[in-house]
Amino acid sequence: MHGFANPARFLRLARWLTPLLMLSGGILALGAMGWGVLRGPADSLQGDTVRILYLHVPTAWLGMGGWTALAIASLTELVWRHPLAAIAARAIAVPGAVFAAICLLTGSIWGRPAWGTWWVWDGRLTSMLVLLFLYLAYAALADAAQRDGAGGSRVPAIFGLVGAINIPIIHYSVLWWNSLHQPPSITMGKSAMAADFLVPLLVSTLGFSLLFGGIVLMRMRALLAEQQAEARLRRKAQAA
Amino acid sequence: MTAIKAKHQRLILALIALAAILAAGALAAWALRSQASYFYLPADLKANPPEVGRAVRLGGMVKAGSVARAADGVTVQFVVDDGKAEVPVRFKGIVPDLFKEGSGVVAEGRLDAGGQFVADNLLAKHDEKYVPREMKDMTAARAAVRDTQ
Numbered sequence: 001m002h003g004f005a006n007p008a009r010f011l012r013l014a015r016w017l018t019p020l021l022m023l024s025g026g027i028l029a030l031g032a033m034g035w036g037v038l039r040g041p042a043d044s045l046q047g048d049t050v051r052i053l054y055l056h057v058p059t060a061w062l063g064m065g066g067w068t069a070l071a072i073a074s075l076t077e078l079v080w081r082h083p084l085a086a087i088a089a090r091a092i093a094v095p096g097a098v099f100a101a102i103c104l105l106t107g108s109i110w111g112r113p114a115w116g117t118w119w120v121w122d123g124r125l126t127s128m129l130v131l132l133f134l135y136l137a138y139a140a141l142a143d144a145a146q147r148d149g150a151g152g153s154r155v156p157a158i159f160g161l162v163g164a165i166n167i168p169i170i171h172y173s174v175l176w177w178n179s180l181h182q183p184p185s186i187t188m189g190k191s192a193m194a195a196d197f198l199v200p201l202l203v204s205t206l207g208f209s210l211l212f213g214g215i216v217l218m219r220m221r222a223l224l225a226e227q228q229a230e231a232r233l234r235r236k237a238q239a240a
Numbered sequence: 241m242t243a244i245k246a247k248h249q250r251l252i253l254a255l256i257a258l259a260a261i262l263a264a265g266a267l268a269a270w271a272l273r274s275q276a277s278y279f280y281l282p283a284d285l286k287a288n289p290p291e292v293g294r295a296v297r298l299g300g301m302v303k304a305g306s307v308a309r310a311a312d313g314v315t316v317q318f319v320v321d322d323g324k325a326e327v328p329v330r331f332k333g334i335v336p337d338l339f340k341e342g343s344g345v346v347a348e349g350r351l352d353a354g355g356q357f358v359a360d361n362l363l364a365k366h367d368e369k370y371v372p373r374e375m376k377d378m379t380a381a382r383a384a385v386r387d388t389q
Contacts (some may be wrong), residue, residue: 041372045338050370075258079251115363116336122278161258165265170328176269178277178299180346193370 006085007224014217021214028207029058036200043197049113054200056106058208059099063131064167066096067160068214070138074160077153084220086153087227089160090142091219095212097135104128115180123173124181127166134163152235279346282325290351298327298357299365307341309366320345320357331359338364 004010036054043050070092077085107125108118119125141159145152174183185193193201245250269276279299280290281385290296298320306319315332318341329347339345344365 044371044373045340045343046366047337047373053370057363077256080247080256114336114338114366116338116361118277120363123276127274161254162261164258165261167268168262169265170361172269176273176276178279178281179361180299180365182366182368185370194372196372197370 004082007083010084011221011224014221017222018214018217021210021217023214025207025210025212025214029211032200032204032207032209036197036204040200041196046114050197051111052106052110053197054204056103056110057201058205059103059106061126061205063096063100063103063210064170065130065209066092066099067131067134067163067167070096070160071164074157077157078161086142086157087220087223088216089157090139090146090223091216093135093139094144094219095215097139098182099133099208099212100128100132100135104132117180120180122179122181123177124170124179127170127173131166131170134166138163177202251365281322282320282327283322283355285327285351286325292353293350295348295350297346297348298329298359299344300327302339302341302343304341320347327357328355329357329359331362333362335362336364338366340364343367 004013035053037051040051042048070089073085073089073092076082077089104125107128111120112118138156138159142156143155145154145156173179173182174181185191186198191198279297282300283300285298300320300322302320303321303326306317306321309315310316310317314334315330316335317328317330320327320329329349331347331349339362344367346363346365347357347359347361348361352358362389
């Protein structure tokens with residue numbers, strides 16, 4: 001990991017990895033969703049609305065996985081002061097928020113025909129909405145801290161760690177409390193979902209994960225470039 | 241005494257902080273156990289009945305064979321059951337698509353003086369099982385899925 005303390009080495013790797021991840025992820029995700037929508041079976045109870053699964057579930061998992069990665073990056077920033085950790089955390093916040101928002105929107109669209117309501121304040125829906133707000137708050141905080149300059153990555157890192165408490169709450173919300181949202185279909189190698197749904201769901205999840213990784217790398221490159229440009233401007237101003 | 245490296249000191253501090261946050265979260269979740277539940281189960285409602293007329297939600301399974309439609313065509317009468325207790329429910333309106341005997345339901349409404357639950361709104365609850373429509377014998381398919389768990 002410390003090999004990447006040199007951003008130049010990271011950039012060399014990221015340059016070819018970014019398009020590779022985005023392209024392969026996009027193909028897998030679109031392919032799995034397309035198959036699920038056009039060719040896959042309808043559910044015995046939900047009918048065709050089940051097809052939103054291939055977008056809803058991967059974005060939900062990645063919304064949660066994104067914050068887990070953000071918390072790990074925050075810990076790395078606080079303890080080891082790795083030069084890329086703060087940048088990685090900032091790069092995760094925006095796609096994480098977008099994925100959480102897609103999860104909430106698709107869930108709402110599914111909820112209307114399946115449950116008979118767009119929204120309820122049950123444990124799962126509420127904690128997922130809190131995750132979206134945490135992402136937005138993190139992005140705002142990290143940007144503000146960056147603008148203020150020196151030592152600006154410490155406070156967002158603490159926020160990133162504290163916010164991690166929401167991740168187990170989202171996961172266990174449907175088990176601890178009675179909720180309208182169903183409990184998980186897939187738990188530790190067991191599946192209450194027929195293979196016809198499970199296989200495209202897993203392919204779609206893999207695709208969206210690669211895509212998420214590609215977006216994060218792209219954002220990290222942009223943030224690094226921004227830093228370099230600012231440093232150059234500062235040097236120029238001093239020389240003048 | 242050898243000084244602890246700054247890096248290790250930060251690691252220990254961060255881990256202690258993380259443990260404290262997790263413990264705080266777990267305590268809060270524990271305290272919320274009953275309050276954060278979205279609905280009463282029939283057994284909860286029987287053990288700890290809310291005042292008559294207070295708006296509550298009741299969730300459970302629609303008991304098989306209990307759904308009866310009244311002569312007016314829009315009033316439905318059924319029994320919500322959680323395996324331990326049963327509560328009769330009356331609802332006037334259009335039921336959601338997923339409302340079926342033997343599947344989950346959440347009714348929003350209130351208890352009346354006679355111990356019957358009068359619902360203003362019904363929400364269907366989907367379970368975690370996903371079975372393709374093409375599987376003809378649904379009960380067999382559901383059992384098969386259950387057996388693979």
